[in-house]
Amino acid sequence: MATKFDPNTAQNAIEIEKQFAVKAVEHAQTYWNLLEKIEPRNLKLTKIDDEIFQHTMESFPELNEAPYDKVTVIDEEWMKSPEGKERWRKFIQEYEKKVKDFNFGSLIRTDCRDEYGERNTIFVTRIQFYAYEIARNRLGLNDKAHDLAKEEAAKEKAKAEKAKEKGKKKANGNGTAS
Numbered sequence: 661m662a663t664k665f666d667p668n669t670a671q672n673a674i675e676i677e678k679q680f681a682v683k684a685v686e687h688a689q690t691y692w693n694l695l696e697k698i699e700p701r702n703l704k705l706t707k708i709d710d711e712i713f714q715h716t717m718e719s720f721p722e723l724n725e726a727p728y729d730k731v732t733v734i735d736e737e738w739m740k741s742p743e744g745k746e747r748w749r750k751f752i753q754e755y756e757k758k759v760k761d762f763n764f765g766s767l768i769r770t771d772c773r774d775e776y777g778e779r780n781t782i783f784v785t786r787i788q789f790y791a792y793e794i795a796r797n798r799l800g801l802n803d804k805a806h807d808l809a810k811e812e813a814a815k816e817k818a819k820a821e822k823a824k825e826k827g828k829k830k831a832n833g834n835g836t837a838s
Contacts, residue, residue, distance in 0.1 A: 680765055684783065688767040688776050691793070696809035700802035706759060709794050716791040719751050723795065731795045734770045736782050748788060755787045762787045772796045773804045775812070 694703060706712060717724040723731050730738075738744050755762040766789035767781050774780050784792075796802045 684765050684767045687786075687789075688781070692776060692809055695802060695806050696813050698806075700797040700806050701800060703797050705790055705794055705797075708758060709790075712755075712759075712787075712790050713794045713798055715751070715754065716795055719747065720791075728795075728799050728801060731792060731799060732772055732801050734768065734782065734792065736770065739784075739788075748785075751791070752785055752787050759787055759790070768792060769805070772801050775805065775808055 739748060752763060762785065764786045765783050766786045767776065768784050768789050769776055769780050770782055771780055772792075793802070
């Protein structure tokens with residue numbers, strides 16, 4: 661007879677953790693690519709962006725104070741404080757039947773003016789990601805990230821074209837010997 665699963669005593673399976681990490685990184689890369697290609701104010705992340713935005717601003721009035729510093733830069737300590745955890749838990753539960761993978765882990769930039777990086781990334785639930793990123797997009801706070809992503813993509817494209825050109829020269833025998 662199988663025993664009842666207790667998540668509080670379960671050990672972490674390394675392979676499962678790796679799979680979650682891979683999914684979170686893929687999600688972050690996809691989002692960064694969207695920021696490059698679409699003006700943030702025109703970016704729709706879910707079917708219910710309007711509802712999520714309104715609910716976020718009502719549930720967390722401190723995020724709805726201009727110049728929106730608390731949306732621009734996420735205060736992880738505030739989010740993970742006992743009060744913050746309880747408020748977010750209630751918020752998150754509202755989306756259990758509304759948003760697919762609402763409680764999956766996602767990577768988010770702590771400062772929306774910069775790209776993803778080791779010092780600018782934290783792990784949150786998918787609905788927390790949506791709450792912040794929809795707000796950032798609506799409030800124009802991701803405009804700098806949009807420009808940064810476009811610049812980064814242009815540099816990558818130029819680098820790829822240069823490498824391709826170098827490869828053609830070598831193939832034609834015009835390359836210099838090393």
